[in-house]
Every structure is written in structure tokens, then in C-alpha cells.
Amino acid sequence: MVGGGQLARMTHQAAIALGQSLHVLAVAPDDGAALVAADVQYGDHTDLTALRTFAKGCDVVTFDHEHVPTGHIRALEAEGVKLFPPADALLHAQDKRVMRERLGELGAPNPAWRPVAEPADLVAFGDERGWPVVLKAARGGYDGRGVWMVDDATQAAELAATLIAGGTPLIVEERVALRRELAVQVARSPFGQVAAYPVVETVQRDGICVEVLAPAPGLPEELAVAAQQLAIDLATALGVVGLLAVELFETPAGLVVNELAMRPHNSGHWTIEGARTSQFEQHLRAVLDYPMGDTSLTAPVVVMANVLGGEPGGISIDERLHHLFAAEPGAKVHLYGKQVRPGRKIGHVTVLGDDLDDVRARAARAARWLQEGHE
Amino acid sequence: MVGGGQLARMTHQAAIALGQSLHVLAVAPDDGAALVAADVQYGDHTDLTALRTFAKGCDVVTFDHEHVPTGHIRALEAEGVKLFPPADALLHAQDKRVMRERLGELGAPNPAWRPVAEPADLVAFGDERGWPVVLKAARGGYDGRGVWMVDDATQAAELAATLIAGGTPLIVEERVALRRELAVQVARSPFGQVAAYPVVETVQRDGICVEVLAPAPGLPEELAVAAQQLAIDLATALGVVGLLAVELFETPAGLVVNELAMRPHNSGHWTIEGARTSQFEQHLRAVLDYPMGDTSLTAPVVVMANVLGGEPGGISIDERLHHLFAAEPGAKVHLYGKQVRPGRKIGHVTVLGDDLDDVRARAARAARWLQEGHE
Numbered sequence: 001m002v003g004g005g006q007l008a009r010m011t012h013q014a015a016i017a018l019g020q021s022l023h024v025l026a027v028a029p030d031d032g033a034a035l036v037a038a039d040v041q042y043g044d045h046t047d048l049t050a051l052r053t054f055a056k057g058c059d060v061v062t063f064d065h066e067h068v069p070t071g072h073i074r075a076l077e078a079e080g081v082k083l084f085p086p087a088d089a090l091l092h093a094q095d096k097r098v099m100r101e102r103l104g105e106l107g108a109p110n111p112a113w114r115p116v117a118e119p120a121d122l123v124a125f126g127d128e129r130g131w132p133v134v135l136k137a138a139r140g141g142y143d144g145r146g147v148w149m150v151d152d153a154t155q156a157a158e159l160a161a162t163l164i165a166g167g168t169p170l171i172v173e174e175r176v177a178l179r180r181e182l183a184v185q186v187a188r189s190p191f192g193q194v195a196a197y198p199v200v201e202t203v204q205r206d207g208i209c210v211e212v213l214a215p216a217p218g219l220p221e222e223l224a225v226a227a228q229q230l231a232i233d234l235a236t237a238l239g240v241v242g243l244l245a246v247e248l249f250e251t252p253a254g255l256v257v258n259e260l261a262m263r264p265h266n267s268g269h270w271t272i273e274g275a276r277t278s279q280f281e282q283h284l285r286a287v288l289d290y291p292m293g294d295t296s297l298t299a300p301v302v303v304m305a306n307v308l309g310g311e312p313g314g315i316s317i318d319e320r321l322h323h324l325f326a327a328e329p330g331a332k333v334h335l336y337g338k339q340v341r342p343g344r345k346i347g348h349v350t351v352l353g354d355d356l357d358d359v360r361a362r363a364a365r366a367a368r369w370l371q372e373g374h375e
Numbered sequence: 376m377v378g379g380g381q382l383a384r385m386t387h388q389a390a391i392a393l394g395q396s397l398h399v400l401a402v403a404p405d406d407g408a409a410l411v412a413a414d415v416q417y418g419d420h421t422d423l424t425a426l427r428t429f430a431k432g433c434d435v436v437t438f439d440h441e442h443v444p445t446g447h448i449r450a451l452e453a454e455g456v457k458l459f460p461p462a463d464a465l466l467h468a469q470d471k472r473v474m475r476e477r478l479g480e481l482g483a484p485n486p487a488w489r490p491v492a493e494p495a496d497l498v499a500f501g502d503e504r505g506w507p508v509v510l511k512a513a514r515g516g517y518d519g520r521g522v523w524m525v526d527d528a529t530q531a532a533e534l535a536a537t538l539i540a541g542g543t544p545l546i547v548e549e550r551v552a553l554r555r556e557l558a559v560q561v562a563r564s565p566f567g568q569v570a571a572y573p574v575v576e577t578v579q580r581d582g583i584c585v586e587v588l589a590p591a592p593g594l595p596e597e598l599a600v601a602a603q604q605l606a607i608d609l610a611t612a613l614g615v616v617g618l619l620a621v622e623l624f625e626t627p628a629g630l631v632v633n634e635l636a637m638r639p640h641n642s643g644h645w646t647i648e649g650a651r652t653s654q655f656e657q658h659l660r661a662v663l664d665y666p667m668g669d670t671s672l673t674a675p676v677v678v679m680a681n682v683l684g685g686e687p688g689g690i691s692i693d694e695r696l697h698h699l700f701a702a703e704p705g706a707k708v709h710l711y712g713k714q715v716r717p718g719r720k721i722g723h724v725t726v727l728g729d730d731l732d733d734v735r736a737r738a739a740r741a742a743r744w745l746q747e748g749h750e
Contacts, residue, residue: 009391012391012411013391013392013499014389015411016384016385016387016388017707017710018696018708018710019710019711019712019722020412020712021410021712034388034413035413036391036396036413037414038409038410038412038415039413039414040413054536060408102466142627178672258640275708276704276705276727277704277705285700290696290697290699290702291697291701291704293704293705294705295698296705298673298674299673317394321665322665325660325665325666325667325668326666329651329652329667329668330651330652330668330671332392332671333392333393334392335392335393335394336394337394337395337548339394347394352651371405
């Protein structure tokens with residue numbers, strides 16, 4: 001797996017059960033996965049030579065993030081390296097403009113959108129569709145970075161000029177009437193088998209996912225099935241191998257695709273205990289071309305809450321764990337071994353149960369207790 | 376953790392979630408845990424210098440097996456190293472004579488037994504109690520090794536003479552009228568908190584555990600509670616820190632203690648998916664003095680089947696996994712990365728469900744499919 005973050009860390013846990021040991025290309029020894037995996041190579045994921053050396057030791061190469069240059073992936077593919085998802089699929093998770101165009105061709109539900117080559121494109125789109133609009137970097141954004149809410153033409157012209165001068169490729173999207181955000185994950189194998197997880201609700205704060213509710217509360221069955229079918233169709237049409245997470249907006253007019261990710265995803269961390277097969281095992285099964293695992297829920301309600309880094313200092317994580325484990329013997333904690341920085345995802349907690357309000361309150365409290373400097 | 380086998384391998388998986396990385400003292404690079412952990416020291420667990428060096432890098436030292444000499448543990452304790460379970464507790468899992476004596480003092484249910492210093496002791500015991508009897512090495516046995524069924528006085532005299540000449544310390548036990556074997560696991564922290572798992576039935580073949588049924592089918596509630604209470608009392612009386620597995624015989628006269636183990640145990644592998652807290656996480660919580668996790672079942676019926684090595688050659692494990700995953704998308708596979716040897720435990724499979732007969736048949740079939748040379 002290229003990238004040594006928490007996704008590789010948790011994929012390594014899943015690999016161990018399958019009798020494997022994840023080979024990791026990490027940047028630094030304190031990367032989450034580098035701290036725990038036996039077989040780590042250090043190097044930059046933008047360095048083709050490092051990637052080439054790394055790939056030599058792998059049966060199949062997959063990714064912990066979307067930041068490997070498409071050209072490098074194509075170069076390795078041309079040399080016979082097996083990379084999943086393949087470059088032609090991954091491109092749709094790397095480039096929002098390519099994704100929007102392809103979704104349009106496939107008849108999948110896009111918001112109104114337009115490429116922004118110069119400031120006037122953005123201003124024209126806002127004037128036509130109404131302000132505010134959502135300006136996005138077509139490449140490189142994550143966790144709220146690379147997304148700007150633009151309120152009027154003046155702000156638009158200024159911001160777009162700055163970004164374009166900086167070389168950032170841009171698209172603009174209408175701001176949809178958002179009821180809530182949903183996500184659906186599917187896994188697809190080279191053989192073409194596809195398995196979908198239940199649709200979940202994701203709750204964002206400041207552009208960062210803070211909470212995932214599985215299954216999405218009160219989602220009508222037909223909408224859930226439609227979302228799963230959409231994800232299955234996209235995985236198949238795009239030739240995805242491995243996991244595909246489809247982030248969706250629920251609007252009065254129906255579902256709209258927000259983003260695609262082709263790897264284990266924060267919206268699927270609940271599956272470690274909450275589904276019969278975790279997303280990490282499923283991703284490995286998919287890229288290894290094993291048959292897909294059972295995606296059914298292990299409890300009526302599963303809530304995952306992200307633990308964000310708080311202000312450093314104060315009560316140690318060790319003491320925080322003591323308090324949490326004493327109060328919530330059934331809460332499942334996952335810490336990523338990361339240095340704490342305010343707002344950074346340093347772990348997550350999953351709580352299972354029968355009653356949504358209860359489970360949700362307990363998960364949120366657990367995550368808060370693990371966050372430094374929360375009081 | 377001293378010892379790099381599958382127990383350390385699975386403990387490492389659990390450590391990752393707690394934000395830790397298990398430091399492992401392994402014998403060889405192809406030990407199950409050495410294949411997957413980042414932080415491995417090589418050395419022999421009977422080498423005090425190696426143990427001392429190893430302990431320097433640890434907050435607390437625990438064990439994957441019972442084979443560290445008691446004297447070494449005491450020496451390290453005297454030097455201020457924190458080892459759990461402590462030598463005074465672990466001794467009862469290392470030496471069957473010490474265990475039987477202590478159980479007797481505590482009023483716990485022993486079979487009739489006697490130390491065997493010379494062949495005549497064994498013959499006298501058999502003549503008194505009736506043949507056959509069970510001769511056991513007081514130290515060093517596992518997985519059916521170090522246990523002999525002795526049919527008569529002639530065989531007894533000969534076998535005992537050979538073993539005593541070889542320096543093997545011996546005890547003899549009556550052969551109890553065995554209905555079935557049960558096991559109960561508890562974890563105890565230095566603070567003194569104790570948590571018990573549901574009682575399970577263990578099914579042995581040729582002295583090796585092949586199957587664990589959780590909870591033990593048809594076990595009357597009062598017997599289950601008595602077994603849990605017995606394990607809790609023993610953990611407390613012996614000063615165990617970490618896991619204690621109490622292996623029990625169910626007889627017409629009630630429960631009788633067979634063996635004690637003070638570490639994660641084969642009879643608890645079902646807990647990875649079958650209990651809210653796995654035995655591996657629980658062992659870590661105990662030795663780190665965290666509050667104990669929820670031990671409740673995640674499904675009405677959980678069956679764990681061991682995968683034993685078959686004759687090498689034939690269909691690869693990769694192809695076997697394909698077949699198994701296709702037929703049983705919900706079966707949870709754990710492979711230990713070990714070289715296959717006939718009869719050696721190379722992995723296990725866990726199946727969850729509602730109907731015992733169905734779940735049991737599926738688990739047994741899954742384990743058989745993963746075993747080389749089974750047809």
C-alpha cells in the first residue's frame with residue numbers, strides 16, 4: 001500500500017488475519033502504519049523511482065490516498081505492475097473535473113457545475129445560478145481543504161484570480177439544498193464481483209467528518225437501494241478495483257454525488273466492528289481478487305465518532321482511555337499513533353447498540369473524552 | 376510480549392487499535408508475530424540477558440507462552456521490571472504439581488492426583504484408583520504432549536522409569552468420567568478488576584483443540600455461573616494479572632479443573648468477532664491496568680474451528696481461500712503465517728449465527744477446506 005497513514009495502519013491489521021503482512025511505502029517512521037508494520041519502505045509517493053522499487057516487492061499495489069501522480073501509475077502499469085484501482089479508474093477520485101464530466105456522461109446525478117479557467121467563468125456561473133456557489137480545487141483537496149464557499153461576484157473574481165495564478169485547477173458547483181450527507185461504499189474485484197455496504201449518514205463539522213451513523217437513520221428503503229445501485233453502477237462503469245466510497249448529498253430533489261474515493265474511507269471505519277466484513281478486509285479481498293465478504297450489520301445501530309486532536313497538554317491519552325473504558329466497557333477505540341495537532345484526526349471510536357439517540361450520545365461523549373484539551 | 380507465535384501476532388493486531396505497537400521477543404524472523412510487527416527483538420526466552428535487554432524497551436512485559444524459566448522472571452522482578460502475570464501467579468500455569476497443590480489448598484475441584492517421584496508411586500496410584508490413569512509431565516507439556524494414558528501396572532512401571540531417568544517431573548491423575556471439556560476465561564487487572572467471558576465448550580482430537588463452541592451448548596445457568604465464579608476466585612487468589620484460562624472437565628459429579636493458562640488462549644479465539652472485546656484486547660487492557668472491556672457475545676452462537684496443517688503440496692492456500700470465501704462470505708479467517716506441518720495449528724475460522732448445528736457444520740467445513748491435503 002502506497003501511503004503510511006491510518007488507512008494503511010488499519011489495512012495492515014486486516015492483512016494479518018488473512019495471513020499477509022502489508023508492505024507499506026511510508027514517508028516517515030512516525031507515519032501511523034510505519035509504527036506497526038514489519039515491512040516498510042520509506043520514500044515519497046511522487047517519486048517514480050521509489051514507487052518502482054516498492055512495487056517490485058508486491059503482488060499488487062494499492063493506495064492509502066489519491067496523491068500518486070496519474071502519470072506515475074500509468075508508467076508502472078505500462079511496465080507490467082498490477083495496481084488497483086487502475087489509473088483509468090483512480091483518475092475519477094483524483095480529478096473532480098474528470099469525475100464531473102464522466103458522471104454527466106453516465107447520467108449519474110451531478111449538481112450543476114462548470115470548469116473555471118478564468119475568474120469570469122466563476123462570476124458568470126454565480127450570476128446565472130445564484131450566489132453563494134462552491135468553488136473547488138479539481139485536484140489535491142481533502143478534509144475541507146480545497147473547497148471555498150463564495151458569496152458574491154467581487155469575492156469570486158478576487159479568489160479565482162489568486163488561485164488561478166497559483167496554478168490551481170478549479171471547478172465551480174451550485175450550492176445544493178442539502179438535507180444531509182450520505183455515503184455508500186462498494187467493493188469490486190477484478191473478476192467483477194461487487195458488494196455494497198449499507199448506506200450511512202455522515203455528519204461534517206468545518207468540512208471534516210465527525211460522525212457516521214450506520215445505517216442512515218430514516219432513509220427510505222427505495223432511496224437506500226438506489227444509492228447502492230448507483231455506487232455499484234459507478235464502480236462497474238469506472239472499472240474500480242478495491243473500495244469505492246460515493247459521498248452523496250440528500251436534497252429535496254433526490255441524491256446528488258458529492259465526491260468519490262477509491263480506498264478505505266473514513267465513512268467506513270464503522271465496519272470494523274459494525275459489519276461482518278470490515279472495509280479494510282474487503283479492500284484486500286477485492287485487490288487480491290478474492291470473493292467479497294458479507295457486508296451486513298452486526299448491530300441495529302452503529303455510530304463512529306472521529307477523535308480530533310485538541311490543544312496539546314493537560315490530561316494524557318492514557319488517563320483519558322482509563323476514564324473512557326471505565327464508563328463505556330463496550331466502546332471500541334482505534335488510535336492512529338499520530339502526533340496530536342488541533343483538528344487532526346487522531347483516532348475514532350465506535351459504539352454499537354439498539355437505540356440511535358443513546359448510541360450517538362455515547363459515541364460523541366467517548367470521542368470528546370479522548371480529545372485533548374476538550375474542557 | 377515474550378514469544379512470537381500466533382498469540383503475539385493477534386495481540387499485536389489488538390495493540391494497534393489501542394495506539395500501541397507490540398514489542399516482541401521472537402526466536403526467528405518467520406515467527407508469526409515477527410512477520411507482522413514493527414518492533415521485534417530476536418533472542419531466546421530462556422536467555423536471561425536477552426530477556427533483560429528486551430525488558431528495557433517495555434513499560435510492561437507479558438508472555439505468549441509459559442516457557443520462560445520462573446527463576447528468570449523472579450530475577451527480572453527483583454530488578455524492578457514489571458512482568459504480568461507475576462512469577463508467583465505464572466508458576467501455577469507452568470508447574471502442574473504446584474497447581475494441583477494450590478488448587479487443593481483453595482478447595483478448588485481437583486481430580487484425585489499424586490506426585491510421581493518413582494515408578495512405584497504411579498503403580499500404587501493405579502492399583503488404588505483403578506486403571507487407566509493419566510500420567511503428566513509437571514512442566515513443559517502442551518497440545519497433548521507430556522500427557523500419557525497408562526493402562527496397567529506393567530506399562531506404568533516401564534514408562535515412569537524412562538521418564539524419570541530423563542529428568543521429567545511427573546504427576547498422576549485419575550481418569551475422570553468425562554462428559555465434555557469446558558473452558559472459561561477471565562481477565563484481571565493490577566487494580567483488581569476481573570471480567571469473565573461466557574463459558575465455552577472445547578472439542579479435542581488427539582489432544583489438540585479442534586473446535587470451540589460459545590456459549591457452551593445446554594450448560595445450565597448455575598453451572599455456568601459456578602465456572603465463572605471459580606475462575607474469578609482463582610485469578611484473585613493466585614494474583615493473576617492478564618488473562619486466565621481455566622480448562623474444565625464436566626463430569627457427572629460436577630466440574631473439575633484440568634489446566635490453567637495465563638495468556639490469550641486457543642479457547643478464546645472466538646472472542647475476536649464473537650465477543651464485544653477480544654481476549655487479545657482484554658489481555659492488553661489488563662496488563663496496562665485499563666478497565667476491562669465488555670465480554671458479552673455478539674451473536675447467539677459462535678463457533679471457532681482450528682485449521683490444522685495437512686500434508687504439504689496440492690491446492691495452494693490462496694485457492695483454498697477463494698473457495699471458502701465464495702461459499703461462506705461471513706466466515707472470519709485468521710491465518711498465522713506459519714510454515715505448514717501436519718497437525719500444526721496454522722490458523723482458525725470463526726462463524727457466527729443463530730443455529731448451533733448449522734454454524735458448527737459451516738465452521739468445521741471451512742476449517743477443512745483451508746487444510747492442505749484434506750481430500
